[in-house]
Amino acid sequence: MEARGIVKRYGPTTALADGRLTVLPGESHALVGRNGAGKSTLVTLLTGLQAPDEGTVRFDGEAAPPLADRDAWRRKVACVYQRPTVVPELTVAENLFINRQPLKRRFISWRRLKAEATELLDAWDVHVDPEARTADLKVEDRQMVEIARALSFGARFIVLDEPTAQLDNREIERLFSRMRALQESGVTFLFISHHLQEVYEVCQTVTVLRDARWITTAPVADLPRAALVEAMAGESLETIAEQAVQERIVDDTAPVLLDARGLSSESFENVDLTVRRGEVVGLAGSSASGKIELAESLTGLHTPTSGTAQLDGKRLPFGDVQAALNAGVGCVPRDRHAQGLVIGMTVGDNATMSVLDRLGRFGFVGTERKRAVATELIERLDVHTEGPDQPVSDLSGGNAQKVVMARALASDPRLLVLINPTAGVDVKSKESLLARVDSAREDGTAVLVVSDELDDLRRCDRVLVLFHGRVVAEHPAGWRDHELIASIEGVDHGYSISPGDNPRTPGPEGGSRGD
Structure with missing residues (x-):
């Protein structure tokens, strides 16, 4: 696939000013950049969902198909989204052959559907029951x-x-193993x-976009991580790190705000937790x-x-989100798309929906009051938006x-629960979001951070590790990566972990997933 001179505008906004990308057969090619750099826009053009205003897209040396010829696009490229x-x-079988089910006398042949699905899954070594419900x-x-469908x-x-x-x-390692096997079978990946x-683990080449423009394309092995971050952010890794450093002093005499005792459910057992x-x-x-x-x-989503x-x-209160909110719990849920945003509403509506009772009387919301509160929140969180009336669907992932x-912060919560708060955001947006954790700490809020990212957990005063539903370890601030990973993976603390034992293979400069 080759894209050259790509320009895409949406009204006055230039989403891509100079998009370039060349992906060679059989490679895994990384496309990286900060949120808003133009990655998603480029993908929509490469998959035929929209046409570029300028530039060309070619597959195997031939011009891309017309947008209306969806079958031709499906034969060229497919995207697996988050x-x-x-x-x-x-x-599974029905999803694999949706709208093209095998027919017998104009009726779906369920026997052939299952057989063809099984054959397809076996051909690509996908170990899934074709009759399983996809959900x-x-x-x-x-x-x-x-x-497999693609x-x-x-x-x-x-x-x-x-x-x-x-x-x-572990799931990531299995995905990467499957990617490598598919590469050997002639499949090419664009990895975002x-x-x-992960770029160093699974990709051979990387292309960087910044501010809607192509910055560089280079072999991954020739681009140290510090240089990659600098290309993405426009500033050095050291500068970003210095901006994030703040001295933390834990007050052991501070009152306990959250005190949980003996919590049990199907997923966890006898958990004691204080913050x-x-x-x-x-x-x-x-x-x-x-x-x-x-x-x-x-946060009121489940009842132990x-x-x-x-x-x-x-x-x-358990099992009642509104009651938990009224009790002083604020939450950033694990999936912003499904749980965190109402896509059809504006930035201002989404930011203030948890405090509507404060914005008016007798069930009416004051428009100007809501706009003022939304604007203040936008400025406080440094949301890059045209204003509170912009549809939230127009924003990049980080914003x-x-x-x-x-x-979550609008209600001035006493307990702030953050679940995977930086999933799918770039390095600068990540630091901006984590800076809110520091601000909440300074305001006296009790904060609970749940994350798979070691960088998120470094902001914590202590980290509790759950293994099969039970708290098995507690690590004070200053823990080392291998210590925390050992607890997460259930490794006996009496044994040290060598780089070869680490569940994530170190890359250049000895990095791990938490780096």
Whole structure:
């Protein structure tokens, strides 16, 4: 695939001013850049969803098909998005051959459908039951089903858009192993990720976009991580790190705001948890550890089978999100698309929907009051937007996540629960979001951070590790990567982890996933 001189405008906004990309057969090519750099726009053009205003896109040396010829595009390229494009209530087989089911006397032949699905899955070594309901699949298996569906049309160029955002370390390793096997079978990948270590692990070439322009294309092996960050951000890694450094002093005499005792459910067992005023506590563990379910219980999404929790001396309600909000809980949920945003509404509507009762009387919302509060939140979170009336769907991933954070902070919560708060955002947006954690700490808020990212957990005063639903370790600030990873993976603390034992293979400069 080759794209040259790509320009795309949306009204007065230039989403791409100089897009360039050349992907060679059989390689995994990384496309990186900050949120708003133009990556998503370029993908929409490469997959035929829109046409560029200027420039050309070519596949195998030939001009891209007309936009209306969808079958021709499917034979050239497919994109597996962070959000699923399968129909969850249909089976795997039905999703693989949707709108092209084998027929017998004008009726669907279910026997042939299952047989052809099984043959397709076996051909690409995808170990999934063709009769399984797609909604019941793990994320990694759903992604492989989408890849298999794309390959069945004849496409050998697959775009993976943030494929690891919802996977834990072991699932990521399995995905990468499958990618390497598919490469050996002649499949080419364009890999989009904000996790730079993943670029070094699975890609051979990287292209950087910044401010809607092509910056560089280089072999991954020839581009040190510091140089890659500088190309993406326009400033050095050292500068970004210096901006993030703040001295933290934990007040052991501060009152306990959150006090949870004996919490149990199907996902976790007998968990005791305390968070003091102005303290940031992290929860770490694999996707099956129960950490997310525990955090979501505190926000009112689930009801534990036993145990109690108090927030600032008052009983915390379970199973009622509105009651938890009224009790003083603010939340950034794990999936901003499905849980964090109302896509059809504006930035201002999304930022203020949790505090509408403060913006008017007798059930009416004051328009000017709402605009003023929304504008203040936009400025506070440094949301790059045209204003509170801009549709939230127009924002980049990093700015959309800032809107979710703004809403969580709008109610001045006593407990702030952040679940994967920096998933799918670039390095600068990540630092901006994590800076809000420091601000909340200074304001005396109790903060609970649940994340798979070691960088997110470094901001914490201590980190609790869950393994199979139980708290197995507590690490004070200053922990080392291998210590935390050992706890997450259930390794006996008496054994040290060598680089070869690390579940993520170190890349250039000895980096790990947390770097």
